Amino acid sequence: MNLDFDLALHLEPYEIESTIKMLETELKKQKTDIFGLEAEGKIVPQSLVQKNRDTKVLLESIQAGTEKMFGISLYIDSKHYDRKKLDDVSRKIQDKMASLMITPKVPSFQMYKALRSTLPVLDDQLSIKREITSSAASACFPFVMSSLESKAGGILMGFNTINDIPVIVDPFRASNPNILVLGTSGGGKSYCIKLYLMREFLEGVDTNVIDPQAEYSDFAKTFNGKTIKIAPGSDTVLNPFDLLGLTLDEKKLSLLSFFRVLLGEMDEGERAILDDCIDATYDSVGITKDPKTWSKHPPTIADLYDQILPLTKSEKDIIYKPSMKIANRLKSYVYGPLRFLDQQTKINMDNRVITFDIKDTPDIGKATMMFLLLEFIYTEMKKSRKRKILVVDEAWTVLSAGDDGEYILRIVKTCRKFNLGLVMITQDVEDVLTSRAGRAVLSNTATKVLMKQDPSVIKDLTDRFRLNEKEQMFLQTAGLGNALLILGTMRTPIRIKASPEEHRIITTNPDELMEMVHEAEALKVRREGVPDLDVNKLLQRKINLTNDQIEALSRIGFHEARVKNLSGTSELFLIRNETGYTDERFVLQELIQEEIMKYTKKAMIHYTELADISFESKDGRMIGIEVVAEASPDMDERIIKKKLPILEKYDEYFIVAAREETQRLEGYGRIYSRQQVPDVITSYLQS
Ligand SMILES: Nc1ncnc2c1ncn2[C@@H]1O[C@H](COP(=O)(O)OP(=O)(O)OP(=O)(O)O)[C@@H](O)[C@H]1O
Ligand SMILES: [Mg+2]
Numbered sequence: 285m286n287l288d289f290d291l292a293l294h295l296e297p298y299e300i301e302s303t304i305k306m307l308e309t310e311l312k313k314q315k316t317d318i319f320g321l322e323a324e325g326k327i328v329p330q331s332l333v334q335k336n337r338d339t340k341v342l343l344e345s346i347q348a349g350t351e352k353m354f355g356i357s358l359y360i361d362s363k364h365y366d367r368k369k370l371d372d373v374s375r376k377i378q379d380k381m382a383s384l385m386i387t388p389k390v391p392s393f394q395m396y397k398a399l400r401s402t403l404p405v406l407d408d409q410l411s412i413k414r415e416i417t418s419s420a421a422s423a424c425f426p427f428v429m430s431s432l433e434s435k436a437g438g439i440l441m442g443f444n445t446i447n448d449i450p451v452i453v454d455p456f457r458a459s460n461p462n463i464l465v466l467g468t469s470g471g472g473k474s475y476c477i478k479l480y481l482m483r484e485f486l487e488g489v490d491t492n493v494i495d496p497q498a499e500y501s502d503f504a505k506t507f508n509g510k511t512i513k514i515a516p517g518s519d520t521v522l523n524p525f526d527l528l529g530l531t532l533d534e535k536k537l538s539l540l541s542f543f544r545v546l547l548g549e550m551d552e553g554e555r556a557i558l559d560d561c562i563d564a565t566y567d568s569v570g571i572t573k574d575p576k577t578w579s580k581h582p583p584t585i586a587d588l589y590d591q592i593l594p595l596t597k598s599e600k601d602i603i604y605k606p607s608m609k610i611a612n613r614l615k616s617y618v619y620g621p622l623r624f625l626d627q628q629t630k631i632n633m634d635n636r637v638i639t640f641d642i643k644d645t646p647d648i649g650k651a652t653m654m655f656l657l658l659e660f661i662y663t664e665m666k667k668s669r670k671r672k673i674l675v676v677d678e679a680w681t682v683l684s685a686g687d688d689g690e691y692i693l694r695i696v697k698t699c700r701k702f703n704l705g706l707v708m709i710t711q712d713v714e715d716v717l718t719s720r721a722g723r724a725v726l727s728n729t730a731t732k733v734l735m736k737q738d739p740s741v742i743k744d745l746t747d748r749f750r751l752n753e754k755e756q757m758f759l760q761t762a763g764l765g766n767a768l769l770i771l772g773t774m775r776t777p778i779r780i781k782a783s784p785e786e787h788r789i790i791t792t793n794p795d796e797l798m799e800m801v802h803e804a805e806a807l808k809v810r811r812e813g814v815p816d817l818d819v820n821k822l823l824q825r826k827i828n829l830t831n832d833q834i835e836a837l838s839r840i841g842f843h844e845a846r847v848k849n850l851s852g853t854s855e856l857f858l859i860r861n862e863t864g865y866t867d868e869r870f871v872l873q874e875l876i877q878e879e880i881m882k883y884t885k886k887a888m889i890h891y892t893e894l895a896d897i898s899f900e901s902k903d904g905r906m907i908g909i910e911v912v913a914e915a916s917p918d919m920d921e922r923i924i925k926k927k928l929p930i931l932e933k934y935d936e937y938f939i940v941a942a943r944e945e946t947q948r949l950e951g952y953g954r955i956y957s958r959q960q961v962p963d964v965i966t967s968y969l970q971s
Contacts, residue, residue, distance in 0.1 A: 285380060287373050288364060292402040294357040295421055296413070300346065303353040307343040314339060342417065354421045355413040360388065361402040439483045441769055442476075442778030445758075451778050453771055456671055458730035461705035462696055466713045467735025472765045473709045474677055476733060476780045478503050478790040480707075481673065489705075490636045490672040492661045494654055497677065498643035499792050506789050509637025514653060515644035521627040522656045525565070525582040528629075528663045532573060536562060538659055541691040545655045545682075547613045554606040561591040561610075585626045589618045622649045625656075633664050654682040662695055666702045674699075679708035683721045693724035713741045717748055732770040736762040806839045823874040826856040834858060847871040848942075850879065852959045863891060869913035872942055873897065876909060876961055883969035895931055901968040908934035912949070913942035921948045928952060938964065 314336040321328045345351040362377055364370035374390075381388050391398045397409040416424075438454035455461050463480075465473045478500065481491050485507055493500045501511045512520045524542055527535050539562055544550065550558065565588045571577045592614065595607035616622050640661075645653045658676060665672050676682060683692055699706050708725060716722035726732075726748070737745060737759045746756055755768055758777050762768075765780040782790065788800065813819055814836045817829075824837065826844065842858045845867040849855045861870040873889060873896055880887040880899045887899035895908030908931050912920045920943065931937040931953065938954040946955050956964055 285376065287362070287376060289373065289377060290361040290363070290402050292357075292359045292361070292404075293424065294355075294359075294401070294406075294408045294413075295424075296355040296408075298353040298355060298415070300352065303346060304343065307339060307346070311336070311339050311343065345417070351417040351419065353415055353417060356416050356421060356424060357401070357408055357410065357413050358386075358424070359398060359402045359410065361399065437487075439480060439487070441480070442765075442767065442780040445766060445777040445779050451769060451776055453731070453769070455705060455731045455771075456703070458771060460696075460700040460728060460730050461671075461673075461703070462699065462725075462729040463705065463707040463731040463733065464716075464725060464729040465707070465709040465733040465735065466716060466737070467711060467733075467767070468738055469711050470764075471735035471762070472767075472780060473711070473733075473735055474499060474792070475765065475782075475790055476735070476767065477675055477677070477707055477709055479780065479782050479786060481675065482507075482786060482789070484671075484673060485637065488671070490670065491638075491675065492665070492672070493639040493675040493677065494657050494661070494682075495639045495641050495675075495677055496643060496650060496654070496681070498641045500639040500675075500677075501641060502789055504637050504639045507637045508635075509639065510635040511639045511641050512631065513641045513644070514657075515642070516621060516624045516646070518624070519630060521624060521630050522653075522660055523582060523584055523627060523629045524625065524656055525584060525587075526629045527571075527578050527582060528660060529667075530663065531575070532566065532571065532578060538691070542652070542655055542659070546617070546652045547610065550610075551606070553602060554610055557592070557595065557603065557606045558610060561588055561595075564591045582628070584628065585614065585617045589614050616648075621646050622652075625649070625652075629660075631660070651681045658682055658695070662699070662704070665704050669703050671703050671705070673705045673707055675707040675709070677709045678711075680710040680712040680715055683708070683710070683716070683719075683725065692721050693728070696725055696728040713737065714744065717741070717744045730772055734759055734768040734770065735766070736760070736764075802839060806841075809836045809840050822860045823871060823878070824858040826858055829858065845871060848958065850875050850958050850961050852957075866913060868942060869911060872913060872940065872958060873911050875958075876911065876940060876965075879962055879965050880969070883965070893927075893930060895927070895934060895937060898934065899968075901936075902971055905935035907968060908937035910937065910939045911942070912939060917943065917945060917948040921952075924949055924952045 314332065318328050318332060318336065321332075342351065346353065360377055362370065362373045364373050378388055391410060391412075394410060401408050401410045438452040438457075441451050441453055443450055455463055463477075465477060467473050474497075481493070481503065485491060491509075493504075495501075503509070504511050514520055514522070524539065525535075530538065536559075540555070540559065543558055565583045566572070568587060568591065569580060569583045571580050571582065589611065592607050592611045595603050596611050598604045598607070617625050640657050642650060642653050642657070654676065658674075661674055665674060696706055706729075708729070710716060716726065732749075734745070734749070739760055742751075742756055742760060745751060745759070749755075749770065751759070751768075755775070755777070758766070759768060767778055767780060769776050769778045791797070809819065814833050817824070817833050817837075819837065819840065824842070826834070829837070837858050837860075840860070841862070842860045845857050845859050845861070846854050847857060847868050849871075857871055859867060859871060859874070861867055863870055865873075876897055877887055877889055880897070884899060887897065889897055896911045897909040899907055899909075901907050910924065910927055910931055912923055914920045914923060920941065924939065938956060939949060939952065940956050940958060940961060941949060942958065944957070946957075949955050
């Protein structure tokens with residue numbers, strides 16, 4: 285409204301029990317009224333009947349747990365420096381509210397209370413309330429965004445960075461279901477999409493991923509999906525010549541693009557030769573323009589090579605030169621490291637989640653492989669109208685290769701028709717902005733996620749997306765997981781946040797992954813224990829342990845400490861000290877307890893205000909022991925002074941001091957050194 289006012293909304297949840305009681309009383313009252321009227325032979329007003337019905341429905345839904353009751357108060361504090369203009373502001377607000385069927389009242393003689401009630405101090409002094417249900421309360425929530433409104437059935441993309449409101453969108457309902465993620469390396473692009481995929485999966489959407497980094501396998505595993513590894517030696521192969529349901533003409537078009545990826549740029553002459561040879565290759569296995577022949581066994585790259593080889597013997601330069609060039613480059617796909625392409629297609633696609641791991645595909649073949657897969661998956665996915673997603677991570681490799689964007693344009697333009705959302709992730713922002721292919725993708729992608737950007741591309745981005753200054757700043761300084769979400773003409777800065785469970789599945793942070801392995805191992809140690817060892821004992825002597833035992837203990841939080849034992853010589857221990865005390869103090873306390881335990885089980889260590897250790901002597905008296913091992917004699921004394929009133933409540937107490945000089949402690953009780961402990965304990969516990 286562009287007016288100056290504060291709006292305060294107090295929402296107070298009511299106890300379910302008292303609400304039910306209140307409603308039951310209300311129901312009884314209504315029934316008595318209705319009954320009374322009927323008994324007198326009067327007409328029962330419809331409003332009363334309706335009220336009775338509503339109360340009943342409300343009571344039922346509260347008992348069923350689908351609704352809760354709230355007390356709601358709504359106050360508006362209109363402001364202006366000028367008295368007359370203030371009235372103006374108030375009137376405008378009143379008008380606006382009237383249009384929403386709300387009739388506001390001015391609390392004329394309670395202005396102080398009213399003002400307090402609008403301050404953000406949770407002090408509803410006016411306490412003018414109305415009871416409403418949860419669904420009504422949620423409709424009152426005032427912080428709806430004007431830009432990206434949440435829609436039922438969408439996906440939680442993140443939280444608005446300004447007001448933390450969940451941003452829920454459904455990319456499939458945009459003008460096209462494609463998504464483009466742009467940002468610097470490590471900004472959280474893959475993370476964002478993995479999260480999106482997981483959430484879409486739960487909505488019933490199928491997903492395929494072309495995964496050059498092999499980082500989506502955990503995601504696939506979690507959802508019983510499948511990871512298809514494509515590398516020399518793997519069983520899965522894609523034959524580029526396989527028609528895969530395309531017509532021969534379509535296939536030839538895509539093959540020409542494919543070979544441009546495979547062989548690099550070609551001149552006129554080379555292209556002509558290749559074109560002829562592809563025709564001849566299909567011809568050689570009996571596949572012609574006649575659709576009946578298309579189901580025949582397709583040729584492979586070796587067949588193409590066989591067609592080209594004779595041409596390299598040609599006398600004519602115009603044939604010899606280009607065919608020689610093609611043959612040379614093709615050789616590695618027939619004899620060299622990329623020979624695995626030269627086979628018939630063998631891929632089983634019967635799963636809702638499939639990731640294609642091409643990490644171990646030789647580098648020179650990566651772009652080719654991505655291209656082939658894109659084509660293959662696209663063709664497969666065209667077969668159903670179900671919602672599905674194809675993710676191409678590190679997409680620039682495939683976007684940039686080939687025929688200057690024609691090919692990719694064909695795919696991004698048509699996937700909407702098959703309900704296929706193409707998700708492309710890339711860090712090569714500049715290429716996307718400047719190349720033809722990039723522009724084709726941009727103009728056919730409704731949802732864009734811009735993550736942290738290099739300063740060098742900000743200007744181009746600003747031109748392309750008309751970013752304002754704030755957005756430019758945001759993108760340059762965006763932290764991990766922050767993004768500008770652009771959907772059509774609307775944009776919102778969001779923070780992408782996963783639940784801990786989701787995070788565990790999708791993170792690639794090596795430290796965290798290590799941590800998870802450790803956690804799993806630690807859990808195993810805690811559950812299954814360690815042979816011949818009590819892992820619940822917080823103090824272990826290293827000399828008694830095997831290497832395996834030491835390793836297992838260190839997994840569950842034990843560490844090594846060299847500390848003096850009760851004979852006064854230093855010894856290596858493995859300890860799990862979670863007390864906040866120094867290791868020396870911790871070990872001393874544990875050793876004293878151990879000493880007592882030789883005679884009686886009635887000993888305890890306290891980490892509270894009680895004596896550090898207490899035990900029952902042979903003749904049934906409670907003995908308290910205070911252990912002091914502070915940083916300075918001064919601190920030792922302070923501790924004892926504080927503890928004294930408690931220690932004096934025991935039948936007897938004594939102090940064990942780690943420090944040699946104990947003058948400061950004299951006068952507070954009997955003081956022993958650690959070496960004296962065994963004898964003292966014996967005196968209490970041996971008959
Ligand atoms: N929203 C987030 N919340 C928490 N951690 C995140 C978030 N986004 C990313 N990370 C962490 O950062 C790591 C790197 O993120 P991610 O792999 O998504 O980067 P990227 O942009 O895909 O980088 P590259 O371009 O190198 O592939 C993740 O494994 C994860 O640990
Ligand atoms: Mg990535």
